[in-house]
Amino acid sequence: MLEKTGIPTKEDIAGVTPSAERRGRGPVAVIECYQRIPCNPCYTSCRFGAIKEFEDINDRPELDFDKCTGCGQCIVNCPGLSIFIIDESYSDKEALVKMPYEFLPLPKEGSFVTALNREGAPVCRAKVVKVQNAKYQDRTPVVILAVPKEYSMEVRFFNEEDYYSDNTYVCRCEELTMGELRELIRMGYRTVDEIKRISRAGMGPCQGRTCRQLIMQELAKATGQEMKDMPMTTFRPPVKTIKLGALLGGGKDE
Ligand code: SF4
Ligand code: SF4
Structure with a gap:
């Protein structure tokens, strides 16, 4: 080989x-x-x-x-x-x-x-x-x-080409593409929270498990900020999809 x-x-x-x-x-x-x-x-x-x-x-x-x-x-x-x-x-x-x-x-x-x-x-x-x-x-x-x-x-x-094209989905739940995210950043939205409020990214069933990181990366790239210094959104339960029965009964979701 x-x-x-x-x-x-x-x-x-x-x-x-x-x-x-x-x-x-x-x-x-x-x-x-x-x-x-x-x-x-x-x-x-x-x-x-x-x-x-x-x-x-x-x-x-x-x-x-x-x-x-x-x-x-x-x-x-x-x-x-x-x-x-x-x-x-x-x-x-x-x-x-x-x-x-x-x-x-x-x-x-x-x-x-x-x-x-x-x-x-x-x-x-x-x-x-x-x-x-x-x-x-x-x-x-x-x-x-x-x-x-x-x-x-x-x-x-x-x-040196960017891994993500404008057509890449950043948030699959709320259908936000990288091109749309880049446009929001160009318009002046500067934190994950601001992007979330205007686009609903991070508010879908997966609760932002994929898109939060991608949005932070793109913000860091566009603004020159370090990701470790950037404010994160608030994490609220449930942090993953759970069955309605588990929610109503207060039991464990396997
Ligand atoms: S210098 Fe590099 S190429 Fe030469 S033996 Fe060591 S690792 Fe191999
Ligand atoms: S100690 Fe330094 S020079 Fe030696 S193998 Fe590790 S990285 Fe290479």
Whole structure:
């Protein structure tokens, strides 16, 4: 598979994946170098001794996840652009994925992009949190994306187009599209509550479980605010669909 398509198999990926516990503890490298090649700058650049000494220059790197600090030094020294840093301790919902990116123009910090998987397929929307080494012509730039935590081991590239077109439904219950949401933001609606009151987004049967996050992302993108600083709507019970009997009887809804 890898030789023909350049895409690693699930077994290949499993062999280089830190445990969920280690990923949640802080930044850690994921070295996606799957073939024996005569190369070792990852080993020589790691001052923490996290990469086992190569007995043969063709050896594949072996990483001690507990010794790795996630410093990222190996990323810029790897000619194969094979190393990523994953940090699932970034926030409750998001993880950071740090990746080498040798293309111009570089993305703008704070912009939103479409995160892609190893096959180049779209995975989710991601925020460009930082671009490192942007001013140097002789160093590999490193792009740091914030992605939903569940995609940290999927996202490995991005393109600068926005993941959501104007026709995408933001709120399926109340049929609000991304184009309509963008128009409301252009008109001056600036909080999730204001958007909810004018469009009813978040007031349907799902109680905003999908749209709230999307509206906040779009507001953050349009206004430059940080999502963590933005006011959220009030959550009122029931927070999910329940049977009428459970509501009337006060019993548990299985
Ligand atoms: S991220 Fe830092 S500590 Fe971890 S392997 Fe790379 S250079 Fe070593
Ligand atoms: S520097 Fe990169 S390409 Fe070379 S062996 Fe290490 S991970 Fe593989």
